[in-house]
Amino acid sequence: MSPPVLEARGVHFAYRGGPEVLTDVSFPVVAGRGLGLVGESGAGKSTLVRLLLGLARPTAGQVLLDGEGLRGRERALRRAVQPVFQDPYSSLDPRQRVDRIVAEPLRSLGLLTSRDRRAESARRVAEALRWVGLPEEAASRYPHEFSGGQRQRIAIARAVVCGPRVLLADEPVSALDVVTKVSLIDLLAELRHSRGLTVVMVSHDLTVVASLCEETVVLEKGRVVERGATAAVLGAPGHPHTRRLVAGVPRLPGPPAQRTAEPPDSG
Numbered sequence: 001m002s003p004p005v006l007e008a009r010g011v012h013f014a015y016r017g018g019p020e021v022l023t024d025v026s027f028p029v030v031a032g033r034g035l036g037l038v039g040e041s042g043a044g045k046s047t048l049v050r051l052l053l054g055l056a057r058p059t060a061g062q063v064l065l066d067g068e069g070l071r072g073r074e075r076a077l078r079r080a081v082q083p084v085f086q087d088p089y090s091s092l093d094p095r096q097r098v099d100r101i102v103a104e105p106l107r108s109l110g111l112l113t114s115r116d117r118r119a120e121s122a123r124r125v126a127e128a129l130r131w132v133g134l135p136e137e138a139a140s141r142y143p144h145e146f147s148g149g150q151r152q153r154i155a156i157a158r159a160v161v162c163g164p165r166v167l168l169a170d171e172p173v174s175a176l177d178v179v180t181k182v183s184l185i186d187l188l189a190e191l192r193h194s195r196g197l198t199v200v201m202v203s204h205d206l207t208v209v210a211s212l213c214e215e216t217v218v219l220e221k222g223r224v225v226e227r228g229a230t231a232a233v234l235g236a237p238g239h240p241h242t243r244r245l246v247a248g249v250p251r252l253p254g255p256p257a258q259r260t261a262e263p264p265d266s267g
């Protein structure tokens with residue numbers, strides 16, 4: 001059996017001089033199975049994302065890509081795992097045009113190999129923009145010319161342009177209004193199928209996790225307190241922390257109860 005595409009194995013982490021913020025965290029990311037990372041603010045989700053992206057090293061334990069440690073494999077990791085961050089305003093360089101922003105992974109990973117690299121880059125950027133539902137002419141514009149939802153699409157185009165296997169999304173929709181949020185979730189679901197992407201998603205919003213992820217890992221104060229199939233973890237939570245998270249999901253009020261029809265006046 002092939003190893004998980006990505007795995008945290010006995011991961012511990014402390015920021016310099018600080019207390020441990022992740023303790024013995026282990027879980028596999030199985031190719032094709034979306035994984036949600038949930039937990040209260042400060043639980044360590046974003047820190048874990050940084051470790052999974054190789055932006056910081058565990059103080060003990062390991063992050064594995066295809067069953068092997070990351071040391072010396074930074075390029076393979078970047079090729080396989082691409083991030084999408086929360087804030088579509090700060091994550092795109094306002095001085096660069098969209099074509100340059102989206103092509104960045106192609107350039108930095110040395111993936112433009114044909115003789116006419118400009119043409120190859122333009123073709124691949126146009127293709128990525130199409131995958132995320134943006135018109136080709138978006139390539140020649142600047143980030144400030146787009147709405148928040150469109151900017152997040154640009155960030156997703158940049159993430160998928162190099163054909164990664166995993167999209168690691170840290171609160172990718174939490175800065176957006178509900179309608180835009182739903183359309184982006186639909187886009188991520190579609191990319192999962194059309195591009196064969198495995199999505200790992202950090203979200204405060206359990207409904208987002210439930211709609212996109214087959215597996216869920218629940219973190220509390222840097223420890224995994226529950227993990228498994230999302231339907232089981234969120235549907236019938238076994239740990240008090242998960243029960244609190246589930247109980248905190250706001251529910252829309254139902255339609256007003258229909259007034260029972262008055263019996264016809266027989267009088």
Ligand SMILES: Nc1ncnc2c1ncn2[C@@H]1O[C@H](COP(=O)(O)OP(=O)(O)OP(=O)(O)O)[C@@H](O)[C@H]1O
Nearest residue numbers: 015016018021039040041042043044045046047048
């Ligand atoms: N750069 C840093 N230096 C020191 N401590 C940090 C740093 N970043 C985060 N922490 C601490 O690490 C712990 C975990 O933070 P982290 O941001 O990973 O949690 P989180 O679950 O992503 O929270 P949120 O949902 O609010 O984003 C917290 O106690 C936080 O204060």
